[in-house]
Amino acid sequence: MVLSSTGNEGRNQLESHLSIRSMHGRQSWNASQALPRDVHELKLPLQQKDRQVQHRQQGLWPYSLLNSPLHQPLCDNSLLEVLIGLAASMGERTLLPHDRGHLLWTAEDGASRLLTSSMDRWTTAIVGDDGIDGPVMGFGEKVTAQVIARGDGTVAGAAVIDYMLQIWAPSLSTSWKAGDGRRISEGDVIVEISGDSESVLRMERSILNILGQLSGIATNAAHWATIAPRQVAATRKTVWGMLDKWAVHLGGGLTHRLNKDDAKMIKENDLAVTGESGMQAIVQLLSTMDVDDCGAFLELEVTNEKDAIIAASTWKQRQDTESVPQLVLMLDNFGPERSKEMVNELTDMGLRDAVVLEASGNIVFKDLEEWRECGVDVLSTSAINRGTTPIDVSMLIGQ
Numbered sequence: 001m002v003l004s005s006t007g008n009e010g011r012n013q014l015e016s017h018l019s020i021r022s023m024h025g026r027q028s029w030n031a032s033q034a035l036p037r038d039v040h041e042l043k044l045p046l047q048q049k050d051r052q053v054q055h056r057q058q059g060l061w062p063y064s065l066l067n068s069p070l071h072q073p074l075c076d077n078s079l080l081e082v083l084i085g086l087a088a089s090m091g092e093r094t095l096l097p098h099d100r101g102h103l104l105w106t107a108e109d110g111a112s113r114l115l116t117s118s119m120d121r122w123t124t125a126i127v128g129d130d131g132i133d134g135p136v137m138g139f140g141e142k143v144t145a146q147v148i149a150r151g152d153g154t155v156a157g158a159a160v161i162d163y164m165l166q167i168w169a170p171s172l173s174t175s176w177k178a179g180d181g182r183r184i185s186e187g188d189v190i191v192e193i194s195g196d197s198e199s200v201l202r203m204e205r206s207i208l209n210i211l212g213q214l215s216g217i218a219t220n221a222a223h224w225a226t227i228a229p230r231q232v233a234a235t236r237k238t239v240w241g242m243l244d245k246w247a248v249h250l251g252g253g254l255t256h257r258l259n260k261d262d263a264k265m266i267k268e269n270d271l272a273v274t275g276e277s278g279m280q281a282i283v284q285l286l287s288t289m290d291v292d293d294c295g296a297f298l299e300l301e302v303t304n305e306k307d308a309i310i311a312a313s314t315w316k317q318r319q320d321t322e323s324v325p326q327l328v329l330m331l332d333n334f335g336p337e338r339s340k341e342m343v344n345e346l347t348d349m350g351l352r353d354a355v356v357l358e359a360s361g362n363i364v365f366k367d368l369e370e371w372r373e374c375g376v377d378v379l380s381t382s383a384i385n386r387g388t389t390p391i392d393v394s395m396l397i398g399q
Contacts, residue, residue, distance in 0.1 A: 096356065096378055097263070097297035097328065098233040098256045101249035104242060105180075111159050114258070118242040123164040126206050136169045138198025143397050145193045145200050147211065149184045150392035153219035156180055156247040157211040158191065164206065169199045181218070181250045190393065197397070204395050212390035213240070214247040220388040221251025224365065229372035230379050235360070236260070237382035244385045253384050257296065264294035265330075267301045279310045286314045291324050299328035299358070308342055312351040319354055326356045330380070333361035336370040343375035 104115040111119065158180045165172045172195035178184050190211065193200060224232045233254035238244040245255040257263035271281040282300065291298060302308045308329060315327040331339050339359050346352045356377050363371075363381040371379060 096231060096233075096254060097325075098231075098254040098358070098378055098380070100255040100258050100262060100296065101246070103258060103262075104246045104249060104255070105159075111163075115159075115242060115246055116163065118246075119160050119163045120167075122240055122243055123160065123167070123206075123210075126209065127164065127168050127203075130206055132168060132202065132206075135167070136171075136199045136202045138169075138171065138196035138200075138202065140197030140199075140201075142195065143197045143200055145204075145395050145397045147190045147193070147207065147393055147395050149178075149186055149188045149190055150394060152185050153183075153215050153391040154222045154251050155182045155184055155190060155211075155215050156218035156250045157214035160210050160214065160243065161191075161207055164210070165193075165203065169195070169203045171195045172199050172203065193395075200395075200397065208393055208395060212393050214243060215393070216388045216390035217244055217247035217385045218251035219391060221248045221253040221384050224368075224384050225252030227365070228368050228379060230359075230374075230376060232384055233358070233378055233380040234385050235380055235382045237386055239386060248385050254378065256380060257299075261295060263296040263299060264289075265299040265301065268303075279307060282307055282311050283314050286311060286327070287318070297325065297328050297356075299330055301330040301332050301360075303332050305338075305342060305345070309345070309349070309351070312346055312355050313349075316351050316354040326354060328358055329355040330358045330360050331376065334359060335362070336367075336374045339371075339376050340374045 104112055106112070155178050158174075158176050162174060165174065172193055175192040175194070177189045177191060184190060193207070221232075221234075231254055233256040234245055234248045235256055236259070242258060245258055249255050257265065266285060271277075271285070274281045274285065276284050282302075286300070289298060300311050302311060308331065311327065311329060315324070318324050331342060334342060336359075339357070343352065343357060346355070346357075357375070358378050358380055359371070359374065359376045360380040363379050364383060368379075
């Protein structure tokens with residue numbers, strides 16, 4: 001589906017798409033059902049609710065629209081209005097199934113249960129590795145510490161830090177000057193943390209590690225989203241799981257599938273265990289696959305042109321006889337030129353509209369311009385979130 005860039009037609013298309021995407025998400029994959037009972041029933045204490053109100057008042061809710069002139073706080077705009085503005089500012093863009101960020105975070109509600117459960121697991125591990133096995137109850141003098149940016153970037157991790165502090169250092173409070181998704185410059189104060197000195201010092205390293213690491217990912221994702229001629233998605237190769245995905249989302253990248261159950265991806269090993277080989281396995285799987293069991297989308301990895309054509313042809317035959325969405329076809333290690341040739345061949349055969357084409361494998365930042373004329377719909381790479389440089393941040397306690 002392609003958005004019209006102006007007028008009511010564009011609004012109607014986008015509203016329809018969001019409605020379909022939301023409905024499909026409820027039918028195919030219920031995030032809350034995947035959570036442990038204790039996480040699903042988690043009641044956030046009043047302190048965090050107060051922080052959420054504070055974030056709204058200060059206009060610090062996140063957004064992942066770095067390329068848009070609507071790069072401003074979302075507290076005065078609905079997510080729909082922002083997306084409509086993005087469509088208008090960027091011309092015709094395809095809405096891709098790889099955009100799963102709405103399951104982690106929305107401008108209206110902040111972190112979802114799915115993201116909160118990930119925060120819980122990772123923050124428990126982070127503070128545990130720092131020797132903290134229970135809530136910090138400090139008794140030092142009251143202080144206020146500032147976390148200061150030592151470089152430019154995009155903030156990610158504010159919500160994680162708030163979650164961590166409410167569990168592990170409940171005596172501390174935060175006042176965010178630049179919240180999740182906001183651009184920062186060297187010397188900017190990102191957050192002020194107030195409370196007893198002992199708790200501030202115990203939590204200092206965990207706070208800086210989280211903020212630096214996730215902001216580094218968001219900043220890198222913003223660079224990719226700004227330069228790339230196509231939309232860029234992360235992969236399931238992560239360091240901090242869904243937190244990485246969330247940071248990519250805040251930087252303007254696409255999350256891709258959030259976990260193995262979020263969408264069905266058929267890769268080389270999946271074909272190997274079918275007992276069939278090569279094209280026979282592809283035809284068998286695509287002809288019989290129940291799309292209702294595939295989650296958000298169905299994706300097939302191919303490594304050569306013949307497999308790509310047989311997959312697209314098989315899926316087009318299904319589309320001619322039943323209502324099924326586009327197949328996501330991953331062109332693995334094709335490179336820009338082979339990908340362009342593949343696009344042209346599928347177009348000539350009348351198969352292009354049956355598939356969403358994803359190029360993956362050996363995609364690096366310095367070569368992004370080479371993908372401008374390739375004709376694929378999306379690029380996917382782990383380089384957007386792995387091996388990134390953390391943003392340099394430091395904490396100073398006021399005298």
